[in-house]
Amino acid sequence: MRNEKGQYSSPEDKQISSEMEELLGLYLTSLQQQKSRTKESTLETRRREVRYWLAFCESNDIDPLAATTDDVKGYIQVNTHLADTTIGSYYRSVQSFYSIVENDAAEDRLELANGHPCKDRHTINLKEDYDIHEDKAEYKLQHDLVAQDIDGVREGSSDILALKPQQVESLFDNVPGKTPGSKLRNEVAVRLNWYTGCRSVELSRLSIDNIDWDECSIDVQWAKL
DSSP states (O other), X not given: OOOTTOXXXXXXXXXXXXXXXXXXXXXXXXXXXXXXXXXXXXXXHHHHHHHHHHHHHHHTTOOXXXXXXXXXXXXXXXXXXXXXXXXXXXXXXHHHHHHHHHHOOSOTTOOOSSOOTTOSTTTOOHHHHHOOOTTSOHHHHHHEEOXXXXXXXXXXXXXXXXXXXXXXXXXXXXXXXXXXXXXXXXHHXXXXXXXXXXXXHHHHTOOGGGEETTTTEEOOOOTTO
């Protein structure tokens, strides 16, 4: 049930009543009838994630067949601690539930009292409304840099996948090494990779003779040659 302020809450577990289990079963049957080519992995995802939605509805005293856009928005908000891709998947399962129910013509119980609550981007837009990038991996969210924030990047470049400077610098003091000598060697390799842009295979071919100490330059043996 919602708290005294009317705020939505996340269920303590994902267990649902027999009535909700029956509704889930009706949805899955209709899904397979309407989209017979649905992969088994997709069915399992929908089975699991629609159950999460029904558990949320039950814990907040919401009739899922009469849910409103605000109810779906509440579901998104209580899950914003999750990864963007996870939230995106949860939301797509909710959309699937209502799209299938809305289009069902065989089961009398599958009727929506208030229509489809999240039909398209005009009702809910994860990216614009919540800054949730459902189509971008969490790794890219953590490491993308905007081109204009990087010195020397050619004009017109889009976002660039790279470690941020402070993340790279933290590696310098935390390189592995069983002995002081091997640890120093590894730190030099990491620093050279960062400062020069050398690939790992190019670094592995470097020797002291490749360094011109007077000119402060390094003769790099190009990997492709």
